[in-house]
Amino acid sequence: MPDQQCSKKFGECQTWVMINKRGTWDDTYASMKAPFLCNYCGKYIVVATPRSWYKAKALCESYGLEMAIVNSKEENEEIGWAANITFNYEPTHPERWNKMNWIWLGTEEVMDSNDEGTGEWKHWNGKKLEFDPDWDRKDQPDNWTKRRGEQSKVAFSRINKKWDDSFYWKKRPFACQCPKRGCNFTHQEQAGNYGKGK
DSSP states (O other), rough: OOOOOETTTTTEEEOOEEEESOOOEEOOOOSSOOOOOOOOOOOOEEEEEOOOHHHHHHHHTTOOOOOOOHHHHHHHHHHHHHHHHTTOOOOSSSSSSGGGEEEEEEEEEEEEEOOOOEEEEEEETSOOOOOOOOBBBTTTTTTOOETEEEOOEEEEETTTEEEEOOOOSOEEEEEOOOSSSSSOOOOOOTTTBBEEEE
């Protein structure tokens, strides 16, 4: 129940609504700094907290989402835009391979019976990758191998929007997607116009 208290500290009364840490609606002050939601029509949500690939996939599911699937150049651009929104257009880390420059996608290599990569790529849901992404370097994916296994998961570069094969245990930011879209998204990143819903 809103109590609409007034505060000398804030110089106003509680006339705004927020969801508190218990997950219930509460009234609050307009000048109070707090996380916020917006009417976002994009497909992807990038989470900045670094996690391993399998942990990231599980977290997407725990949020009622799915790990991000990219199947076109347009979707590749959109995930780059979503990453910029998450990181508030902050410059990328100066070290190219820094974990904060790379975002987990829900794409992985098809492995054979010896747990070696086949060169074919699929999404977490078993569906085949439907487009030819730009890989980060000409010899990518390179399937580099260490004792714990082969590079078999895809990371997306927020530096150049290219892909790299990577080890699943690396901790990186990750991208989720809504299972169904409530609205359409038009990507426009010009002069402060960062996208508009239809």
